[in-house]
Amino acid sequence: MAVRPVLALPDPFLQQPAAKVGRVDAAALALAADLLDTMRARPACVGLAAPQIGVGLRAFAIDVTGHRKARSCAGELVLFDPELLSAAAPVLGREGCLSIPDLTGDVARATQVTVRGVGVDGGERIVEADAFEARALLHELDHLDGFLFLDRVASAHSVYRRKVYR
Amino acid sequence: MTHFAVTAVGADRPGIVAAVTGAFAEHGCNLEDSSMTILRGQFAMMLVVDAPAGVGAAELEHTLAGPAAALDLVVTVRPAAEPTEGGTDDTGSWTVSVYGADHPGIVHGVAALLAAEGVNIVDLSTRVVGPPESPVYTMLLEVTLPPGADPHEFSRRLDTTATELGVTCRLHPSEADIL
Numbered sequence: 001m002a003v004r005p006v007l008a009l010p011d012p013f014l015q016q017p018a019a020k021v022g023r024v025d026a027a028a029l030a031l032a033a034d035l036l037d038t039m040r041a042r043p044a045c046v047g048l049a050a051p052q053i054g055v056g057l058r059a060f061a062i063d064v065t066g067h068r069k070a071r072s073c074a075g076e077l078v079l080f081d082p083e084l085l086s087a088a089a090p091v092l093g094r095e096g097c098l099s100i101p102d103l104t105g106d107v108a109r110a111t112q113v114t115v116r117g118v119g120v121d122g123g124e125r126i127v128e129a130d131a132f133e134a135r136a137l138l139h140e141l142d143h144l145d146g147f148l149f150l151d152r153v154a155s156a157h158s159v160y161r162r163k164v165y166r
Numbered sequence: 167m168t169h170f171a172v173t174a175v176g177a178d179r180p181g182i183v184a185a186v187t188g189a190f191a192e193h194g195c196n197l198e199d200s201s202m203t204i205l206r207g208q209f210a211m212m213l214v215v216d217a218p219a220g221v222g223a224a225e226l227e228h229t230l231a232g233p234a235a236a237l238d239l240v241v242t243v244r245p246a247a248e249p250t251e252g253g254t255d256d257t258g259s260w261t262v263s264v265y266g267a268d269h270p271g272i273v274h275g276v277a278a279l280l281a282a283e284g285v286n287i288v289d290l291s292t293r294v295v296g297p298p299e300s301p302v303y304t305m306l307l308e309v310t311l312p313p314g315a316d317p318h319e320f321s322r323r324l325d326t327t328a329t330e331l332g333v334t335c336r337l338h339p340s341e342a343d344i345l
Contacts, residue, residue: 008296009265009295009296009302009304010265010266010267010302010333010334012334015334090341092341100295102293102295102296103293103295103304108341147336150263150265150304150306150336151263151334151336151338152338153261153263153306154261154340154341155261155289155306155308155340155341156261156289156290156291156306156307156308157289157291157306158306159291159293159304159306161293161295
């Protein structure tokens with residue numbers, strides 16, 4: 001368990017699609033712990049994907065507990081090999097990313113999603129999420145395919161400079 | 167009424183917009199589309215104004231000379247032809263995201279590909295971010311594809327150009343229909 005360095009733009013590793021995790025073994029659990037530790041080290045961080053800490057595997061952690069834009073809340077969640085089963089009702093919203101600390105951007109994302117993955121107990125986990133949690137799930141799923149919010153912004157003027165990552 | 171395209175650029179300070187638009191108000195000009203922003207401390211104004219009959223570029227330039235001198239602005243005025251029809255086709259509007267380690271030639275490299283493909287840039291914004299010792303260049307372009315263009319094929323060519331330039335280029339539809 002450790003807080004790992006977070007890769008930032010323009011590290012090409014962030015553009016690589018990640019590989020399947022497969023069996024939830026000790027290494028996968030160690031990755032889950034590192035994702036959570038690294039996410040917890042940044043108070044405003046609601047999600048972190050394995051490629052952001054230099055691991056090319058399909059895994060992410062999210063936790064939108066207490067976020068003012070959240071409605072559904074699955075709490076602390078680590079998913080391995082997640083897939084998007086359904087997505088509906090796109091809405092524009094502002095996103096940031098630990099890997100792009102200087103910018104935020106407006107991205108249209110589905111606000112009702114169903115995601116299936118494998119939990120830390122090795123069992124199937126199906127998450128139905130809306131609002132901000134749905135956005136966080138889609139943002140992290142994108143990381144696993146090598147996509148960043150900059151690849152999704154609504155227009156040429158939908159990117160904003162931010163002074164501090166809060 | 168005649169349209170004029172006007173630009174004004176100078177070191178940023180309060181009062182530039184008030185002074186420049188005051189000159190237009192004096193002639194009864196109507197301000198139409200405009201875009202104004204600060205680029206590294208330089209305030210840049212671009213606008214199209216609609217001038218009443220009898221007001222020409224010379225009159226506007228003469229009236230703008232006062233604020234230009236007072237605020238150390240470089241001002242240009244030129245007649246703007248009415249926009250030609252076209253530009254709206256079934257390929258819609260697309261956004262190209264470009265980012266990578268900053269180096270000279272990124273904008274030209276991408277723009278040269280777009281020009282060769284007949285892709286029209288309708289909006290563009292760039293930002294340099296990241297630590298000073300390793301700056302990252304980000305550019306977002308709003309583009310329209312020529313009629314009949316295949317977005318997938320265009321996307322592949324963007325990929326090739328991106329690899330040559332050592333940056334990432336990604337194409338996706340602009341979100342014009344999201345309320």
